[in-house]
Amino acid sequence: MTSIDLNADLGEGFGRWRLTDDEQLLTVVTSANVACGFHAGDPATMRRVCALAAERGVRIGAQVSYRDLAGFGRRAMDVPPAELAAEVAYQIGALEVFARAAGSRVSYVKPHGALYNRVVHDEVQAGAVVDGVLLADPTLPVLGLPGSRLLQLADKAGLPPVTEAFADRAYTDHGTLVPRGRSGAVLCDPEAVVERSLDLARSGQVTAQSGARIAVRARSLCLHGDTPGAVDLARRVRERLETSGVRVEAFV
Template identity: 60%
Template sequence: MDLNSDLGEGFGQWTLGDDDALLDLVTSANVACGFHASDPSIMRRVCARASERGVAIGAQVGYRDLAGFGRRFIDMEPDALTADVIYQIGALEGFARVAGSRVRYVKPHGALYNAIVHHEDQAAAVVRAVVDYDRALPVLGLPGSAWLRLAGEAGLTVVHEAFADRAYTPEGTLVSRRLPGAVLHDPAEIARRCVAMAAGKPIRDVEGGELTLRPGSICVHGDTSGAVEIARRVRETLTAAGVALAPFAP
């Protein structure tokens, strides 16, 4: 099982999350590429430290929305979105190469991640960006999304993702952050859910029903309160349950 986290999400003198501590716990780092968060100095530092620890570097691409942290939908023309995604992957690739590594996968962020669950045109635009840049790059996303369906049809390697610290609807989508209970905070409960996910067993959705996810990667959000303790508990509990942790991207 892969354990990933969103990292490099500060900007200038403003910091968010403990990148160094999380890099000691995760196997893949979704690094912000400067559009929803991050800047060149942060990108370079996170790539260097990920490379030192053997953590796979992924491009976390999003809308150009620093003020809204990429969590606001933007009705972009598909060609413009494709160009923005290529730009972000290329920017991170430069810092990954300087660090002795490379970008190994692509994961959309925030509002873009959620939009391309159903938005066919934007999903196709992001797929086209990855195909044009490097069709060998795996893509990470929500099972059942238009994004992963179109990526698979284009011949890309798709990886199903689940979220350790988020509540799910009965349909398998994420509960909106605007609603109470959307973000989970109890490390023990979160760790138990992750063991169930890794074993292909059901978890409880927000309405109390059973939902089976079968992910190839589990995400702990770097900006969730207590993220380091959550990631540590998840890693320890998965390992104790006999689940080997390793990056999904070679």
Template identity: 75%
Template structure:
């Protein structure tokens, strides 16, 4: 073993009513942290409870994946929400998941923004501060999973919230260490072998290849795989196998 420890997280519970998107059952056997949709971009009470029950049973950490209120756009449309309103909506989403986590004999152990909100709080201090305020009201000291050096990283620290650095094995990076927008070709990487290789490089070398073919330094304690990517389960299997074969211990951060 190398002594390197990495968390593997995935976006789960992204269904609504009769509509399902993520294979939660399979992915919860592979990841160590579950970013559970809290009803604003996807998810409903029954789905939230089911995912919390399975996660608790398998020792997977439960995280609240908070979003703009955007079911129709899956939380991936840019929105302008007043800061006080956004803070309250963040608190509301975390609180709803906390109930189901407690019922499962577990707890919400971290928060991660989703989609357009995640991208917005990379560079927008006001929206980032609103998210941090919402998290703090729900549970002071709850860690925020985010890009290193982002605005939310700074704002969370200002109100006493721990932050956990995250990287994406299945997303393309710019030369500045940010994610390529999903509107651009090649923003999402779907080849399991390529994603697995990138995961190992991120964990062991703390760097990733950019869209320009250059390396950029990226520090991370957690790697994300998107549960809605086609072939997500096979990808997660190959990523976990590659990490373990490279001597990386896959273990939750929370």
């Protein structure tokens, strides 16, 4: 039977402001990418989400980012490699405290936003992320785009690489994500997202924005938690996968 992990970005609030419906999304996903305070999140939010994830048997992942609260981690930044490595390790360590307190642990690492896209091609920044993960825990899997420099360097360093696809993002012919500033970068039709999810899980392919069919073999499927109707959409995706014979389970 085909199987796939469902992950979502959670804990993306700050103080009294909340962006994601963490409680409801944690009834659907199998892996939770928890914001670690650099693009979103704060200690109380991180603790709450870790407790909920542990209670529901959802794997906890550290969603590391550039230090960019004002830009939600989606602005391009140039951070010296040694500094970036230290900041990645710092974020993982902070989340680990709350995961351990909840009776769980940080099970993987996933970059967020501008950092995620940067490490697809940038060997220096990708290497810094890998160095940060190694500093925090040299056994942690790293989640990223198939073929990215990040996953190549993670694999070389002995960190398990985990390939990921996006149900609600448009793809280029090269298998990368269409930048958010471009028209059609985010899929808004719920049925299209559901069908794409099933297509990715079954065929390991996706239709690019140009119409070309490209290979995107992924062990995990990302469902963004900050889009309108995210909870209902996530439920529809999981139901469609399961009724179509796809087993939904964590990759670790």
